[in-house]
Amino acid sequence: MHRSILLLSAITLFAAAPLIAGAQPAKPALYTADQATAGAAAYAQSCxxxxGAQMEGVAAPALKGSAFGEMATAQGLTASALLDVVTNTMPQSDPGSLKPEEYxxxxxxxxxxxxxPAGTAALAPGAAGIKDAKITP
Ligand code: HEC
Structure with a gap:
């Protein structure tokens, strides 16, 4: 149900794009490649x-894969909300201990x-598009 509503609005918004052929809209570019590289190092150290080293989940939930995707879909999680959760509550052992750019x-x-995918605009609180970008599996 949700998916068909999403798909309908995607088609309405991007009628000219080649989305209709795929089952789901293409994932938007919300961060730069440099950020992801820096993030990998910060993740290894703090998360x-x-x-888990591969985000597979150990003492804490997985951050990728189907379980994470289902949680994100159930919550209607957006990129903006994900950034908020990470920035405000993680690492659970020491929230707020990273610098804003590390979050x-x-x-x-x-x-x-x-x-x-990586793009040209950096991910940051209030960045264009992140409130509308739903996290999907
Ligand atoms: C000390 C252990 C610990 C560390 C270190 C830690 N987390 Fe977490 N994290 C948790 C636990 C436990 C939960 C589940 C909390 C809950 O469900 O209320 C969680 C939940 C999350 C969630 C929400 C996932 C979901 O399925 O709801 C995200 C996103 C997240 N962590 C990201 C991070 C990031 C990014 C870092 C590093 C900056 C980090 N965490 C470091 C323990 C940790």
């Missing part, structure tokens, strides 16, 4: 102990690991 970067890395 991997609980979420942006680590969130960029999560997006990359979930199949979102």
């Amino acid at each position: 991997a102990a609980c979420h 942006n970067a680590v969130t960029a890395y999560i997006l990359q690991q979930n199949g979102y």
Whole structure:
């Protein structure tokens, strides 16, 4: 149900784009490649102990793959909300301990690991498009 509503609005918004052929709209570019690279290092240092080196989930939930995708879909999670959760509540052992640009970067890395492409605009709070970008599996 949700998917067909989403698809309908995607078709309405981007009628000229070649989306109709695919089952789902293409994932938008929401971060730069440099951010994802920096984010991978920050992730290894500050997140991997609980979420797993491959985001597979250890003491804490997986941050990619089908379980994460289902959670994101159930919550209607957007890129903006993901950035907020990471920035305000993680690492759970020491929230707020990273620099703002490290939170942006680590969130960029999560997006990359979930199949979102890099682009020219950096991910940051309030960046264009991130409130509308639903996280999908
Ligand atoms: C000390 C362990 C620990 C560390 C370190 C940690 N997390 Fe978490 N994280 C958790 C736990 C536990 C949860 C689940 C919390 C809940 O469900 O209320 C969680 C939840 C999350 C969620 C929401 C996932 C979901 O399925 O709801 C995200 C996103 C996240 N963490 C990202 C990060 C990032 C990015 C870092 C590094 C900056 C990080 N975490 C570091 C323990 C940790």
